[in-house]
Amino acid sequence: MVDLAARIEPRHARPQASPLPLRESRWLRAVLIGTALLFLLLFLILPLAAVFTEALREGVRVYFAAITDPEAVAAIRLTLVTAAVAVPLNMLFGIAAAWAVTKFEFGGKNFLITLIDLPFSVSPVIGGMVFVLLFGLQGVFGPWLMAHDIKIIFAVPGIIIATLFVTLPFVARELIPLMQQQGTAQEEAAWILGANGWQTFRRVTLPNIKWGLLYGVLLCNGRAIGEFGAVSVVSGHIGGLTNTMPLYVEVLYNDYAFAASFAVASLLTLMALATLALKTVLEWSAGGGRPDAPIH
């Protein structure tokens, strides 16, 4: 009896001490990691590689000819202009919205937060349609705009407006939780110490949110450059005038100019990758910098 108990006991104890559960999970881990890697390969790396191989399939000369084509240059310029206008505007809007929502108490706050999210939940095509309905020839403001010779739809302003709509939530969404968590004590302290609104914002609020802000701006920028749906509706696809890079890629593709299409696509991809790299660098420097550096 005593012997038996002594022999059973270590066996009972073994599963806790031995790495048996670990061995199981190691197998599981391999499956999970393998699946994840496979997905990554299939859906991210392979397409990315395809873009560049397709772009260079007919040689470097064709590649450069494609991206220096006047229409391509116009598309690149339009995309950059759109981002250059939309991103700063949405940065301002995002900061103002987050500041209002987190530092002040007022009625309808939750409604406002929901409203800010609207462009995320609505299909971009509908986003574009809305502006056609508003500013198009048959739209609400159409006749008036026509009478005053202002072109919005099928012109650059429409593209910028549609991009603004689609990218509106990025900065605010990034800042609101961050600023909520930080509370208002530091702003109150600054106020007590005599700082005015602008000083409080520049010296206290902004340094506290700068990483979140940059992150939001980068995401916003990525989307502004890549937006297709909403812009496609309001653009009118006028070559050399209202084609952004994503639209131009589609035009080339539909014309069976595959190499040129992929060449422009590769440029677009490079822009996205650069944004991503910048984001990673920022994250790394925010997290791995001095121990005393503000981590946000």
Add this chain to the structure above:
Amino acid sequence: MRIEIENLTKTLTTVVLDRINLEIREHEFLGLLGPSGSGKTTLLRILAGLDVPDSGTVRFDGQDALSLPRERRQVSFVFQHYALFNHMTVFDNVAFGLKVRPRGRRPASDEIARRVEELLELVQLAGFAKRFPAQLSGGQRQRVALARALAIEPKVLLLDEPFGALDAKVRVELRRWLREIHDRTGLTTVFVTHDQEEALDLGDRVAVMNRGRIEQIGTPPEIYEGPRTPFVFDFLGRTNAFACEVKNGRAKLGDKNLDVPDLPDGQAIACVRPHDIVLTATAEPPSDDALLPGDAVVRFLSVLGPTVSVELLHERELIEAVISREQLKQLDLEVGSRCRIRLRLPTIFSKAEVDQEKGRSEPTKRHRLRWLRRRRK
């Protein structure tokens, strides 16, 4: 600066401040003491200009403070969790109030540096100018917050639970030191706390707040020895309660009749602190303290350093007494032994008053009336 507060009222979802009247004297160190939700922090924030009252007036040296522009209020505030600017060094934190001044009133940068050095000297952080708040201990951060608040040369310093986030030992050290700074700078200082020991130790006067009203204001001995309401008595320390009867201005308590000219006839409650419960072996010799009839039985003993806490059962009620070790030895008490109880310095309230307090206080409150719980047993 002299501060006069008249009929100050603020209502959010409930009444936060209910017609507060309070005068704070020049150079005074005043403690606002009360449980959470008593309105003390709101009162402090109104003085700072961070909150606006619904009605009532606040005057600084006779001037209406609520309409006074901020730069002429000369008020500074130390926040409960310090609210230091984490992205700035200690130096920049302290210098902030000087650097944001409009150009005409802003000191030159070497003058700012000199002033900051002085302040860091004052708060004993001379070598810490280049550190960031994250590199400091809690007590050091608290001192940076104080230096930053003092940098703008306020006439009034307001502190919200200044030692709340610190451990017990640092707290007592900082308390003395804060008192010293107050005495040296000639400020008028108001601090908020829920810790009665802190309030009594530190304040020239203490205002005890409860549900948006000031229940009593006075010097620490006045408050501790003459609590005017059951709430104040209970909030300032542990309480034993004994039922008694008032007739013609005299309360019968044990073998004594005590003069209570202000109390109406009827049931009353005598409140006694644990250290005012006197334990004796026999009823002899007689003394001035009221002797309770019958024996009490020791239920539990716990030695707390120099004193001993004794839990006794007397007529089916639990009584808590605190006696010295010598007394314990003299009486030779152990669990189960019997002794007599005398009540020193009872404070007597009418039962109606206590019931009113009981009716108003919510059972979830941390500082509920302990005697009522005990009486129900």
